[in-house]
Amino acid sequence: xxxxxxxxxxxxxxxxFTAFKSISTDPAFATDIANTARWLQDQLAANxxxxxxxxxxxxxxxxxxxxxxxxxxxxxxxxxYDVQPPYAKASEGQARMIEEDLWKAExxxxxxxxxxxxxxxxxxxxxxxxxxxxxxxxxxxxELIKQKKLNYNIKFLIEGNEETGSPNLxxxxxxxxxxxxxxxxxxxxxxxxxxxxxxxxxxRGVINTAITLTTSDRDLHSGLYGGSVPNAARxxxxxxxxxxxxxxxxxxxxxxxxxxxxTKEELKNHASFPFSIEHxxxxxxxxxxxxENSLDFYTQTGLRPSIEITxxxxxxxxxxxxxxxxxxxxxxxxxxxxxxxxxxxxxKQFEAFVKNNTPSYATVTLQLGQGCKPIRxxxxxxLATKAAKLLTQEFNKKVLYKYCxxxxxxxxxxxxxxxxxxxxxxxxxxxxNMHGANENFEIDLIKKDIxxxxxxxx
Amino acid sequence: xxxxxxxxxxxxxxxxFTAFKSISTDPAFATDIANTARWLQDQLAANxxxxxxxxxxxxxxxxxxxxxxxxxxxxxxxxxYDVQPPYAKASEGQARMIEEDLWKAExxxxxxxxxxxxxxxxxxxxxxxxxxxxxxxxxxxxELIKQKKLNYNIKFLIEGNEETGSPNLxxxxxxxxxxxxxxxxxxxxxxxxxxxxxxxxxxRGVINTAITLTTSDRDLHSGLYGGSVPNAARxxxxxxxxxxxxxxxxxxxxxxxxxxxxTKEELKNHASFPFSIEHxxxxxxxxxxxxENSLDFYTQTGLRPSIEITxxxxxxxxxxxxxxxxxxxxxxxxxxxxxxxxxxxxxKQFEAFVKNNTPSYATVTLQLGQGCKPIRxxxxxxLATKAAKLLTQEFNKKVLYKYCxxxxxxxxxxxxxxxxxxxxxxxxxxxxNMHGANENFEIDLIKKDIxxxxxxxx
Numbered sequence: 001x002x003x004x005x006x007x008x009x010x011x012x013x014x015x016x017f018t019a020f021k022s023i024s025t026d027p028a029f030a031t032d033i034a035n036t037a038r039w040l041q042d043q044l045a046a047n048x049x050x051x052x053x054x055x056x057x058x059x060x061x062x063x064x065x066x067x068x069x070x071x072x073x074x075x076x077x078x079x080x081y082d083v084q085p086p087y088a089k090a091s092e093g094q095a096r097m098i099e100e101d102l103w104k105a106e107x108x109x110x111x112x113x114x115x116x117x118x119x120x121x122x123x124x125x126x127x128x129x130x131x132x133x134x135x136x137x138x139x140x141x142x143e144l145i146k147q148k149k150l151n152y153n154i155k156f157l158i159e160g161n162e163e164t165g166s167p168n169l170x171x172x173x174x175x176x177x178x179x180x181x182x183x184x185x186x187x188x189x190x191x192x193x194x195x196x197x198x199x200x201x202x203x204r205g206v207i208n209t210a211i212t213l214t215t216s217d218r219d220l221h222s223g224l225y226g227g228s229v230p231n232a233a234r235x236x237x238x239x240x241x242x243x244x245x246x247x248x249x250x251x252x253x254x255x256x257x258x259x260x261x262x263t264k265e266e267l268k269n270h271a272s273f274p275f276s277i278e279h280x281x282x283x284x285x286x287x288x289x290x291x292e293n294s295l296d297f298y299t300q301t302g303l304r305p306s307i308e309i310t311x312x313x314x315x316x317x318x319x320x321x322x323x324x325x326x327x328x329x330x331x332x333x334x335x336x337x338x339x340x341x342x343x344x345x346x347x348k349q350f351e352a353f354v355k356n357n358t359p360s361y362a363t364v365t366l367q368l369g370q371g372c373k374p375i376r377x378x379x380x381x382x383l384a385t386k387a388a389k390l391l392t393q394e395f396n397k398k399v400l401y402k403y404c405x406x407x408x409x410x411x412x413x414x415x416x417x418x419x420x421x422x423x424x425x426x427x428x429x430x431x432x433n434m435h436g437a438n439e440n441f442e443i444d445l446i447k448k449d450i451x452x453x454x455x456x457x458x
Numbered sequence: 459x460x461x462x463x464x465x466x467x468x469x470x471x472x473x474x475f476t477a478f479k480s481i482s483t484d485p486a487f488a489t490d491i492a493n494t495a496r497w498l499q500d501q502l503a504a505n506x507x508x509x510x511x512x513x514x515x516x517x518x519x520x521x522x523x524x525x526x527x528x529x530x531x532x533x534x535x536x537x538x539y540d541v542q543p544p545y546a547k548a549s550e551g552q553a554r555m556i557e558e559d560l561w562k563a564e565x566x567x568x569x570x571x572x573x574x575x576x577x578x579x580x581x582x583x584x585x586x587x588x589x590x591x592x593x594x595x596x597x598x599x600x601e602l603i604k605q606k607k608l609n610y611n612i613k614f615l616i617e618g619n620e621e622t623g624s625p626n627l628x629x630x631x632x633x634x635x636x637x638x639x640x641x642x643x644x645x646x647x648x649x650x651x652x653x654x655x656x657x658x659x660x661x662r663g664v665i666n667t668a669i670t671l672t673t674s675d676r677d678l679h680s681g682l683y684g685g686s687v688p689n690a691a692r693x694x695x696x697x698x699x700x701x702x703x704x705x706x707x708x709x710x711x712x713x714x715x716x717x718x719x720x721t722k723e724e725l726k727n728h729a730s731f732p733f734s735i736e737h738x739x740x741x742x743x744x745x746x747x748x749x750e751n752s753l754d755f756y757t758q759t760g761l762r763p764s765i766e767i768t769x770x771x772x773x774x775x776x777x778x779x780x781x782x783x784x785x786x787x788x789x790x791x792x793x794x795x796x797x798x799x800x801x802x803x804x805x806k807q808f809e810a811f812v813k814n815n816t817p818s819y820a821t822v823t824l825q826l827g828q829g830c831k832p833i834r835x836x837x838x839x840x841l842a843t844k845a846a847k848l849l850t851q852e853f854n855k856k857v858l859y860k861y862c863x864x865x866x867x868x869x870x871x872x873x874x875x876x877x878x879x880x881x882x883x884x885x886x887x888x889x890x891n892m893h894g895a896n897e898n899f900e901i902d903l904i905k906k907d908i909x910x911x912x913x914x915x916x
Contacts, residue, residue: 204681206681206781208779210779215744215746216744218742218894220742220743220744221864222764222792222794223662223664223792223794223862223864223865224759224862224863224864225742225759226662226766226792226794226863227748227749227758227759227762227763227764227765227766227794228747228748228749228755228758228759228764229744229746229747229748230744230745230746230748231767233767233769233789234702237698237699237767238699240692240695241692241695241696241699244692248685284674284678284683285675285676285785286673286674286678286688286819287673287688287818287819288673288687288688288817288818289686289687290688291685291686300685300686301682301683301684301686304685305685306680306686307684307685308680308684308685309689309692309695309772309784310773310774310779310780310781310782310784311691311772311773311774311775311779311780311784312691312695312770312771312772312773312775312787313771313772313775314767314769314771315769315770316769316790317769317770317788317790320623321668321769321790321792322768322769323664323666323768323792326767326768326769327743329770331691332774332775332779334680334684336680336685359746361744361745361746404681404682405681405683406679406682435679436676
């Protein structure tokens with residue numbers, strides 16, 4: 001009953017870990033952030049790790065090394081200790097008001113910083129993202145050390161800025177490549193799919209953009225001028241709509257030039273995934289699934305690019321009405337790119353699109369990030385092969401080799417700087433509601449995951 | 459030099475009048491509002507008027523009656539004493555912060571509540587809208603009384619909620635039709651055009667609407683789901699864009715059924731107006747003038763319906779990016795209708811449009827006001843004919859009989875409840891910047907206007 005024992009240690013560990021209000025999106029929690037990192041360092045040190053508390057890259061980073069035998073292979077396990085705020089207004093000055101009314105308004109049934117058990121799940125902010133997943137590796141490794149069954153040298157890198165986009169992590173990795181040197185990277189920061197265990201074989205790249213369009217230097221009376229002057233809201237809507245051809249195909253010139261069409265093998269693989277439209281609608285709350293040329297959901301989201309409007313604002317949106325034609329409108333767009341697209345080239349294509357489609361009577365300013373490259377990961381590395389065997393054993397279900405439609409920038413950084421193989425082994429349940437209310441980790445799943453981690457590292 | 463004398467009284471009167479912070483859009487100014495109304499009542503009483511201070515219809519209304527001779531005709535002069543805030547944030551709790559930094563940020567060169575003279579203009583909040591215009595009638599009438607040259611019985615109705623849409627004024631008129639009984643209504647609350655005097659011959663009607671569209675009960679990760687789920691912002695954009703056919707034509711079914719095409723006479727009249735595209739671009743700050751089938755500006759805005767987006771909001775619009783597909787989006791639309799359109803029928807057409815164009819996977823909720831009817835005004839009433847003669851004399855320029863593209867709901871209320879003829883005689887300069895910074899009234903124009911008012915009422 002080694003699994004039950006580890007689960008008990010895990011539970012105690014996670015109770016303490018989730019009690020820290022390590023919210024990175026709000027500077028008001030800087031002290032909580034520092035306390036969390038210090039606590040993590042203590043936990044690692046108490047279990048025999050050589051530790052480093054690294055500052056100078058925004059929130060502190062904790063690195064721990066446990067060298068069993070220099071001849072053994074070394075695995076670097078990455079995770080993050082920072083969490084999303086458990087209520088909406090944290091960034092608007094209500095930082096210290098973690099009170100019942102705030103988290104209740106978000107839909108939490110209990111204090112998000114007190115780990116509770118409900119319906120066979122552990123509920124807390126960070127229960128899955130990412131405290132619950134990194135804690136699983138930590139407690140399993142600690143037990144393996146105790147029992148002298150650890151078969152790899154282990155390094156932990158646990159950061160505190162994942163929820164703010166890890167802006168300085170690449171610099172840290174560049175500066176500390178020696179400290180992080182390893183044979184493989186192991187990351188658990190995602191979800192299984194339809195009850196099946198998952199090994200992720202790639203991620204889409206991402207570019208965030210903000211557009212502001214202006215048609216005048218002043219708003220104009222919507223009565224006196226209605227129907228005769230450009231309306232910034234409508235002009236920006238028209239510009240954005242031109243990005244699309246139908247529901248999901250992107251109409252930017254040359255946008256698909258470098259996109260690699262899904263291979264027959266990938267299509268066959270995705271088609272073999274269990275998928276139910278009812279399950280999808282339940283998980284997303286939507287009533288419609290879009291795709292290009294009837295591609296399956298996993299190919300559409302994993303291997304086809306997308307542009308989503310993530311914000312739009314123009315004119316007056318308060319109580320009542322202000323009868324004015326807005327002279328300015330702004331939008332945020334989230335572009336996801338796939339192999340073999342290059343973010344720099346995509347940025348140029350997008351800029352050209354905006355330039356060519358802005359009418360002469362409007363002015364546009366663009367804010368465009370550098371973006372992050374898409375990545376494919378070899379699912380047949382030694383460690384991944386071992387993981388797959390263990391997953392099959394524990395879950396007694398087919399392992400899904402799945403493209404993750406989202407982006408983990410660190411994966412690119414590890415590849416480009418460390419140049420080692422990576423295993424992306426998501427542990428969470430699909431309905432964990434990470435970033436939302438009542439974030440939760442299924443206990444039965446935790447135990448299966450512990451079994452996998454134990455087998456993988458022993 | 460009677461005009462110069464009246465101008466001096468006017469200047470003194472307006473100095474005191476504009477010093478009141480009678481901002482109706484912010485409840486924090488309730489005391490200033492009450493003080494303004496009381497001061498107005500005192501001014502009327504001091505000049506021999508029988509006055510009433512009426513409460514119970516939101517901000518106080520002031521009514522004054524001066525009966526020269528019951529056999530003479532009675533003119534009811536309407537105006538409003540409330541003003542727009544001189545800075546943007548008044549409604550967000552900064553009510554009492556009328557400080558230099560706030561109004562300077564808005565572009566004011568001097569304290570908006572201290573009347574100043576600059577470049578031949580009187581500058582203050584309310585200088586034109588509407589303190590400056592109603593003050594012109596008040597001081598002229600006071601002088602006519604002193605000189606025993608007033609040739610009509612005069613009633614003043616001055617309200618304090620015009621800037622909040624006069625929500626209770628119709629009820630007041632209904633309840634006090636006797637008190638307001640008259641032969642004609644005279645209103646000065648607008649602007650002349652391209653230096654030519656104007657008599658307004660009609661107003662567009664108006665309907666304000668708010669739409670909220672939802673595609674789920676939660677936002678979705680734009681990486682995990684990007685390109686595969688409905689995006690509320692885009693769905694609402696597409697719905698709104700379907701309202702239009704090209705730039706200004708409206709695509710709602712049957713929308714134009716009751717629209718009366720501009721007559722040859724109207725087209726000829728408008729074509730004879732002085733109009734320069736450079737002047738238009740300067741006044742609006744835009745670089746483009748839209749119109750249906752090359753209609754002139756005055757016909758397009760005065761006699762063609764329009765729909766303008768006045769607000770749009772969806773997703774995250776703060777600093778940085780939130781990578782989520784928004785599940786809800788909302789917009790405000792301002793619909794202007796023309797003779798012979800009926801707001802109730804238009805509301806129904808709009809509702810049907812929304813119903814027919816909302817995709818099955820989205821839900822829409824609508825907020826729809828009753829709306830206000832369009833109106834045509836007889837420009838050949840006895841008083842209007844007299845006004846036209848005086849305008850020609852004072853300005854030595856052609857009088858423009860102009861449809862006002864905006865809406866003054868009170869005009870409909872007066873027509874429907876009092877049933878008398880109305881003269882809409884705007885006094886302001888076109889570049890007065892009402893509602894904006896450095897609102898101003900041209901002194902040369904004021905003197906011409908005083909000449910017209912003097913002649914009209916003597």
